[in-house]
Amino acid sequence: MAGVGIGTVSRVINNHPSVRAETRARVQQAMEHLGYAPNPHARRVAGGRSYTVSVLLPFVATEFYTRLIEGLEATLSEERYDLALFPLITPKRLERYLRSNTLAYQTDGLIVASYDLTEHFVGGQFPTDRPVVLVDARNPNYDSVFMDNFLGGKLAAEYLARFPGELFFITVEEDIDRIFSHTVFAERRAGFQQGAALAGRTVNPDQIFNTRLSAEGGRLALQSFLRHYKLPFNIFAGADLIALGVLEEVERLGLKLGHDVRLLGFDGQPWTAQHGLSTLAQPVEAMGARAAGLLLERLQNRRAEARQVRFEPHLIERASTLGAQVIESR
Amino acid sequence: MAGVGIGTVSRVINNHPSVRAETRARVQQAMEHLGYAPNPHARRVAGGRSYTVSVLLPFVATEFYTRLIEGLEATLSEERYDLALFPLITPKRLERYLRSNTLAYQTDGLIVASYDLTEHFVGGQFPTDRPVVLVDARNPNYDSVFMDNFLGGKLAAEYLARFPGELFFITVEEDIDRIFSHTVFAERRAGFQQGAALAGRTVNPDQIFNTRLSAEGGRLALQSFLRHYKLPFNIFAGADLIALGVLEEVERLGLKLGHDVRLLGFDGQPWTAQHGLSTLAQPVEAMGARAAGLLLERLQNRRAEARQVRFEPHLIERASTLGAQVIESR
């Protein structure tokens, strides 16, 4: 249809430089018109690349992963890469992804989210020769993009310590998927405790409530704090989802948000704005984009030194810590 | 290594009948020895089949899906099929899975879990010519394997109505992933209400508690019931996970399980046994296996009429409804 040989079509598809602009345009028009898209299996058989990247991620359906995937995809799709998602459901399945030559794993590279899975393999290396990038996790041997969760907890404590009233922390100790271990909540907790100590504040064990990652857990936490302490409260919820439950319970009990209870979340979910929830925002999409970028670079240059990219959370102040009036007058 | 041509190796791999048993064994030995596994991309390019099946499933990490996947995989792997999991995160992504010819979607068939997604497409048909099987969902135009959730709710009410005290139901109205709608909880609720009515029992609105799918939601539900009603309670939790929270709260409050509070879950999760939780068990693995079987058959015979396979939940009685003593004396 474009009046060219299939080799030229292939060059257009693969962005080969030596194609005349006019020819390239003609071929692209024809592809558009015909709704043609190349067969990725054939591309892999012929060229050794499938233009697909695997993302191994925990089997937990939080907005964090939705946002992370968006970030990954935005960057990868610019280079015409597709991503295939592989929820890590059992260790057996991890083994399968890595060792078998299942279609599933026949991709060009690997992005591993939230786990440093190297501990599962002898020698601390992934049993693969494909490039691997960690995101929301870190390992010195691999490109890593991670959040400084300790700093997040510390910032939370320092910020909340400026207000009158006791400090509280709601955390999640249980492994989110009961299979692979993760450390983000423990890091936030350690940071929180150090921040509180630096501010000269004590945090008793019953000021720390451990629950599961659910809004209802936040409601139970507030109930528990109320049984043992007097208002006002300064609560750092280890996740926005948990903070949402605190908000619900504050409302149900008729307490005054930003006064009786000052509340700080963690994550910076898009919906926190509507709820007036102060939060330590993680630039999740940016982290995903960066991880995708590292993988793309690594695909070009396999030998470069592993890079460690640290992100910091940033404080977003809203009514849940400042009170409604303060916000209005800004 | 086996002293045969590559064509014969291929015949062995594909279970072609006309290979001598002795030759087959020799080839298999060689494959074993070399750790050889065929390249699925090449298989698809050459033979049109990739021996991979896509599973589209909600992005919710419940044990239901873990078990479902196990059931699917057990059956598919017998026929040397692999499965590729595709969490349905956004409608955009659904579109992508179906329309693009991404590697992701270049599989031999489609298993769709928990949603009748046909509503998203004009004509009520999936835009694909590959076989499609629904599981935990139903549509007359496609092979479907589903649970009779209405019956489940009805059985629950009939069973609990035999005990003294009010009837309660804990449900989840919000869509589990906020994106695609599902109906299982509404069906259980409708069945529960009919069962209660048939048993001559009334269920007031405040005897039904709506929460999210979390253990903590069960704890809040029990708190709510206690504010409005007197013990003893007969509670049907729409999911075992929610029942777990009721158990936790019963213990925290020092109530007597199986007496003050009789509790029935739904799902039949493996861990319910340890907790003495009575439950309406869904044979999830069997449903998965059946769905996989239907797909395998459909791969052979594309024209056969769509089959509808209905599963029923079955009651498992334990201490949470019978009390500890009764169990002991059995």
Add this chain to the structure above:
DNA sequence: CTGAAAGCGCTTACAG
């Protein structure tokens, strides 16, 4: 800059 040819790792008639 572009076409024609070889080749990627398989499957499957076609002979024998």
Add this chain to the structure above:
DNA sequence: CTGAAAGCGCTTACAG
């Protein structure tokens, strides 16, 4: 029953 050959839909030197 089995080997040799053609072909699947691409990519990529190799010529021109």
